[in-house]
Amino acid sequence: MVDRPGGRPRVAVVGTGLIGGSILLRLHEAYPDVTGWDPDPATRAEGRARGVRVPDDLAEAVGDRDVVFLAGPLPSLPETLLTVAAHTGDRCVVTDVGSTKAGIAGFAAEHGLTGRFVPGHPMAGTERSGLTAAVPTLFDGAAWVLCPASEGIVAFRTLVGLLVDVFAARVVPMDPAVHDSVVALSSHLPHVLAGSLAGAVADSPLRDAVLGLAAGSFRDGTRVAGTPAQRTADMLFQNRDEVLRQVERVRAALDELTAALDRGDLDALVARYRRARELRHALPDRVFHEHRRAFPTDGDHAAEVAYLRDLGAAGGHLTGCRAGADVVTYAGCRPPAEG
Amino acid sequence: MVDRPGGRPRVAVVGTGLIGGSILLRLHEAYPDVTGWDPDPATRAEGRARGVRVPDDLAEAVGDRDVVFLAGPLPSLPETLLTVAAHTGDRCVVTDVGSTKAGIAGFAAEHGLTGRFVPGHPMAGTERSGLTAAVPTLFDGAAWVLCPASEGIVAFRTLVGLLVDVFAARVVPMDPAVHDSVVALSSHLPHVLAGSLAGAVADSPLRDAVLGLAAGSFRDGTRVAGTPAQRTADMLFQNRDEVLRQVERVRAALDELTAALDRGDLDALVARYRRARELRHALPDRVFHEHRRAFPTDGDHAAEVAYLRDLGAAGGHLTGCRAGADVVTYAGCRPPAEG
Numbered sequence: 001m002v003d004r005p006g007g008r009p010r011v012a013v014v015g016t017g018l019i020g021g022s023i024l025l026r027l028h029e030a031y032p033d034v035t036g037w038d039p040d041p042a043t044r045a046e047g048r049a050r051g052v053r054v055p056d057d058l059a060e061a062v063g064d065r066d067v068v069f070l071a072g073p074l075p076s077l078p079e080t081l082l083t084v085a086a087h088t089g090d091r092c093v094v095t096d097v098g099s100t101k102a103g104i105a106g107f108a109a110e111h112g113l114t115g116r117f118v119p120g121h122p123m124a125g126t127e128r129s130g131l132t133a134a135v136p137t138l139f140d141g142a143a144w145v146l147c148p149a150s151e152g153i154v155a156f157r158t159l160v161g162l163l164v165d166v167f168a169a170r171v172v173p174m175d176p177a178v179h180d181s182v183v184a185l186s187s188h189l190p191h192v193l194a195g196s197l198a199g200a201v202a203d204s205p206l207r208d209a210v211l212g213l214a215a216g217s218f219r220d221g222t223r224v225a226g227t228p229a230q231r232t233a234d235m236l237f238q239n240r241d242e243v244l245r246q247v248e249r250v251r252a253a254l255d256e257l258t259a260a261l262d263r264g265d266l267d268a269l270v271a272r273y274r275r276a277r278e279l280r281h282a283l284p285d286r287v288f289h290e291h292r293r294a295f296p297t298d299g300d301h302a303a304e305v306a307y308l309r310d311l312g313a314a315g316g317h318l319t320g321c322r323a324g325a326d327v328v329t330y331a332g333c334r335p336p337a338e339g
Numbered sequence: 340m341v342d343r344p345g346g347r348p349r350v351a352v353v354g355t356g357l358i359g360g361s362i363l364l365r366l367h368e369a370y371p372d373v374t375g376w377d378p379d380p381a382t383r384a385e386g387r388a389r390g391v392r393v394p395d396d397l398a399e400a401v402g403d404r405d406v407v408f409l410a411g412p413l414p415s416l417p418e419t420l421l422t423v424a425a426h427t428g429d430r431c432v433v434t435d436v437g438s439t440k441a442g443i444a445g446f447a448a449e450h451g452l453t454g455r456f457v458p459g460h461p462m463a464g465t466e467r468s469g470l471t472a473a474v475p476t477l478f479d480g481a482a483w484v485l486c487p488a489s490e491g492i493v494a495f496r497t498l499v500g501l502l503v504d505v506f507a508a509r510v511v512p513m514d515p516a517v518h519d520s521v522v523a524l525s526s527h528l529p530h531v532l533a534g535s536l537a538g539a540v541a542d543s544p545l546r547d548a549v550l551g552l553a554a555g556s557f558r559d560g561t562r563v564a565g566t567p568a569q570r571t572a573d574m575l576f577q578n579r580d581e582v583l584r585q586v587e588r589v590r591a592a593l594d595e596l597t598a599a600l601d602r603g604d605l606d607a608l609v610a611r612y613r614r615a616r617e618l619r620h621a622l623p624d625r626v627f628h629e630h631r632r633a634f635p636t637d638g639d640h641a642a643e644v645a646y647l648r649d650l651g652a653a654g655g656h657l658t659g660c661r662a663g664a665d666v667v668t669y670a671g672c673r674p675p676a677e678g
Contacts, residue, residue, distance in 0.1 A: 123552050123553075123554040124554050124555065125554070125555070125556075126555075142554065143551060143552050143554065145552065172551055172552060174548075178545075178548065181545055182545050182548045182549055182551075182552050183552060185536075185539070185540055185543060185545060185549045186540075186549045186552045186553050186554070186556075186557045187552070187554065187556050187557065189536055189539075189560075190536065190556035190557050190559070190560035190561075191556060192593065192596055192597070193532045193535075193536060193560060193593070194556075194560065194615070194619075195592075195596055195611065195612055195615045196532075196589050196590075196592040196593040196596060197524075197528055197529065197532060197589055197592070198614075198615035198616070198618045198619050199592040199595070199596070199611055199614055199615045199618070200524070200528075200585075200588045200589040200591070200592040201524055201525075201618055202614050202615060202617065202618040203588070203592070203614075204524060204588060206517075206520055206521050206524060207618070208652070208653055208654030208674060209513075209517065209521045209651065209652050209653070209654055210521055210524045210525045211618075211621060211622060211625060211654050211674075212482060212511055212521075212651065212653075212654035212655065212656065213462050213482050213484065213511060213521050213522060213525045213526070214462075214525050214622055215462040215463050215464070215481065215482065215525070215526065216463065216464065216465070216562075216563075217464075217525075217526050217529035217530060217533075217562075217563045218524075218525045218526065218529050218622075219622065220529070220559040220560070220562050220563070221528075221529035221532060221533065221559070221560060221563070222529075222615075222618075222619050222622075223555075223556075223559050223619070224555075224556045224559070224560070225612070225615040225616055225618070225619040226616055226619040226620060227612075227616070228616070229609045229610075229612035229613040229615075229616050230609055232612050233605055233608040233609045233612055234605075236600055236608065237600070237603075237605055237608070240600055240601075240603075243600060244597060244600060244601055246539075247593075247597055249539040249542070249543060250535050250536055250539040251535075251593070252539070253534075253535040253536070253538040253539040253542070254531065254532070254535040254586075254590070256538070257531055257534055257535060257538070258531070258583060258586055261575055261576070261579055261582060261583060262579075262583055264576075264579075266572055266573075266576055269572040269575065269576070270568045270569055270572045271568075272534065272538055273534055273564070273566075273568035273571050273572055274568040275537075275538055275541050275542075276533070276534045276537035276538045276541060276561075276564040276568075277537070277564055277565055277566070277567070277568050278541065279537045279538070279540055279541040279546070279550075279561075279564070280533075280537050280561050280562070280564040280565040281565060282550060283550060283553055283557075283558065283561075286550060312548065312551065313547070313548050314547055314548070314551075315547030315548055315550050315551035316551065317551065335547060335550075
């Protein structure tokens, strides 16, 4: 999978909180040689207590690695990328796990790192934080976005194989800008709405009585408001334009519902909820057609990248990637066209 | 508990879908003599298949009962109340499980039924429906609102004892109008927001890609959009004024969040999310002081009703009620005043 004769890839994870720590713990089960690093000495000590090699020196943690995952707070990732790039060889593949992708993709391009940096985003998480909350199963079978580009296509293929092997990930290939629009709706708006509902109740004279009657719908609808505030604020800030654009669509839907209620139009309200329910039921009921697509390993990779980005935009994902001497073959799943 | 020498109360449940069916199944474990009835013959047959006595005739199901629970679609409840009242004796206690309370409370008063009808609302449910989805554990330990009034205080006391004994319910005594304001925030707004988010995605060109990346935050934030559309629309309609009032508060909180994002005010955004998080963390962390309060069984019951309504408004609940010849004693739990 990784172009290193006879051996498993040497992997490192830099930034080992909830997300990076969970990645590290799963990698450690597959590749005991994995290394970790975190700016916090106590977190490094805890990593060692969990049996992982965690040097105090970042250069030592990443120097001989084939693949490095970057985690940690979103605003820290660009600088971490530069530091890690400076301490690793040109063939070392680097990816990140930040929740927005256009910014870091542009930053990597400006610094000439597109050939070995592949923007990434695993789609799982909890409202907790820190290595103590990390579990090796957090990303099992999760959707994991990777952003392919012609220049870094070899690094992309390497990562697809690793993520499928180690995490059984459904790798979703996406253009960075499309990713940011999609996660505004799939992840950031749920945080905005949960924050609005919990905030409104916090400010209400009915607060205590609401807590007394809160059942499943309130618990679910506010769960992600329990996420550390700085983490949520950073996430929304990094995707500000798209969040503000998509919040207008949700606000329009909210206006439609409340207008129907206000004018006493029960039929319109039922019709809107039927449409919402149909969408919600499409979530667990998704079906896919499996396929295989092969591309030459050499050339300009334009067709390969176009296939990949289209697959992700259509709601599909990769379940494998096998790169031979002349041909790379992807195994993919795609929803039916009418879906 | 029920004023019937030597015997368990004879209970009936009218309307045996998800909610009524779950109540019926739990009651059947405690009181094998319980009867059920539903307007749908197939549902009646299924009730019998589950071992419950379900006559085809409503009058036969309720005629000799001490307590009757009314369930079924919200708009059907007033008429069902009149029918059941006509087929039962003056000492038969009737309660309902509808999700709004001021309307049915006023209807019962108009029809002279306040002395034996106690508006109720158990705070649990799922997005599924029908007796096939019913489970006897649905309301175990749930908050269960009952609306006490001086005229029907004996019926109220009877129901508190029954709900605590059979369902281990936390009985929340509330004024009907306060209940409707509180559930607008605790239950109806989560449905409005879930419908808005799912509706916006259903209408978006990014629909398929959003479904591909939907993780926990989207699943939780849209879960109740999977509820049958008619049921959700009825629920919102029956509480229209309060939903429209409370949606303005949530909209104001949403405006505050998006304005902070728009003007690049990270500190304000973090502060808003800290407040939302504090509220969310107060949910599982709630602590209570236990207490007992005794009232004379006779008199005008004004102090008793005032104590009860105040307890619910403060986020507290009852865990027991023992009515002797001269004194009724409530066991209650109340959050600390500073909470």
